[in-house]
Amino acid sequence: MNPIQIVEAARPDVGPMRADEQRHVRERLFDVAMRAQSEHKPMEVRSPNTRRSNALRLGALGMLGAIAIGGLAFSATRDTGTSLNQATPDTEPDRTTTVTTEPERTIVVEPPRPTTAPTTTTTPIPGSATSPLLLPPERTRLDELRVTPMQLGGSTLMLRASDLTIIGLREADGLMPPALGPPTTDEAGGTVPIIAPREFNGFTVPEPNETGAYTANIACGSLTIAEGPGFSPFRLELDQLLQSMSVTHGAITVALPDRWQLISEGPSVNEFTFGLPVAVSGINIVVTLAQYPNGSIAEAAYGDRQYEPETFRGQPAWIHRSASDPGAFDLVGMLGTTAFRVSARDIALLELEFVLSQLLSGDVDEWIRRFGALPVEPDPDIRTCSAQPSFNVSS
Structure with missing residues (x-):
């Protein structure tokens, strides 16, 4: 119901105006119309000052005032509800951003659990002419680190x-x-003959x-x-x-x-060695990797060990298993132009492949940048022979 309908419904029932009052109103309206045509000055029109008409006007004004006040109250209520539904601004203090540094790694990799699956992978591994060394990941604690100069x-x-x-x-x-030294003596004091x-x-x-x-x-x-x-x-x-x-x-x-x-x-070359801590199925071990850039398997394998053929990362290799220490072994092979020897224990070859795949590709310059200059040749050059030994192999 709109305000006009409300006013109409609230009007009291008023009877018809008397004939003399109707005539008086018509005369006044006619006079106003005539003056509007001849003059441009508005004229105040007053209705007869009767008690009944005054009461009616006051009643109508009172109803209009009540309706206006009600409309203002309704509008104020809607405005309040709308403002309450608006999101309040976030008054929390500004959050500060902290920068954390990566901690030193103590366990480098977690290889897969032991498996009897054959070694069939042929994925290339760093160790080529352009990247002759494998390096441990950055910020890794090493168990061993050394460089052995080549033999003259x-x-x-x-x-x-x-x-x-x-x-x-x-x-x-x-x-x-x-x-040959002088003859030695045995426990009984006798002379041990020299063969x-x-x-x-x-x-x-x-x-x-x-x-x-x-x-x-x-x-x-x-x-x-x-x-x-x-x-x-x-x-x-x-x-x-x-x-x-x-x-x-x-x-x-x-x-x-x-x-x-x-x-x-192959000729003698420098040996680069580091010991890498590794966790295998929850057990901490050390994998020692010796590398010989531009070296040979003969250089890596030389010593008091017997080797048998093996396959590692799909390539020919040689392995020595310790008779006195079950689970320990030495593995030699080639990674590109770099010969290597891995010494470890309690780790399967498939797990060892995974360990090497986590190492970084580098070279001698990168080794020096990370670990310092190579050691100075400890022994002086005392070679005095005009003709030096060398191998000439024929079959």
């Missing part, structure tokens, strides 16, 4: 004998083997040491033959190799016997 004028051979055993040969320039070295073509070889290594006596430089402990001195296969060798004017010639194989050959 040295080179190494890795041979496989006809009985499938591994024999390593290493030569170096200008370093003479130690001379004369065996003579071969241009060199002599004494008895092996406790690690199974033979140090040959040559005119200048050094020559060592190593096969590891547990073998009889001068066994048949080793004697075959020594009989096939000759040393002439510093050159070492090796004519491989029948069913012998040359596995690897």
Whole structure:
């Protein structure tokens, strides 16, 4: 119901106006109209000043005032409700942004649980001519870190004998083997006889040491033959190799016997080694990685260990498993132009592949940037021979 309807409903019932009052109103209206046509001045029109008409006017004005007040109240109520529904501004204080630094890593990777799945992956791994080194992730605690300088004028051979055993040969320039010492005595005070070295073509070889290594006596430089402990001195296969060798004017010639194989050959290079802490199935171990940029498997494998063929990341490799420490092994192979040796225990080869895949691609310059300059060559150059030893292998 609009305000006009409200006013109409509130008007009192008024009877018809008397005839003389109607005539008086018509005369006044006619007079007003005539004056409007002749003059431009408005004229105040008054209705007869009767008590009844005054009462009616006051009643109508009162109703209009009540309606106006009610409309204002209704409008105020709507405005208040709208303002209450508006979102209040956020009065919380400004939040400050804090910058946190990454903590040092103590456990580098979490390899998958052991599996018997075959090693079939052939995904490339850093270690090429442009990236010859694998480096640990940044901010990683290392168990070991060292650089071993190369041996002056040295080179190494890795041979496989006809009985499938591994024999390593290493030569170096200008370093003479130690001379034989005086006779030693046993516990009873008796003299231990010195076994004369065996003579071969241009060199002599004494008895092996406790690690199974033979140090040959040559005119200048050094020559060592190593096969590891547990073998009889001068066994048949080793004697075959020594009989096939000759040393002439510093050159070492090796004519491989029948069913012998040359596995690897290469010069001496710097060795870069670090020990990487790793968690394997909740057990903390250390994986030690030695790398030889532009080196050879022969350099990485040389020592008192016997190796067997293995496949690692889809590539040929060689592995030595410890008889005295079950679960421990040494693995050698190539990553691009870099030879490597991994020493670890209680980790499967598939897990070891995962560990190496987490390492960073780098080079010698990056190693120096992170870990400092390479060590200065500790030994002076004492080479005095005009003709230096070197290997010449033929089959």
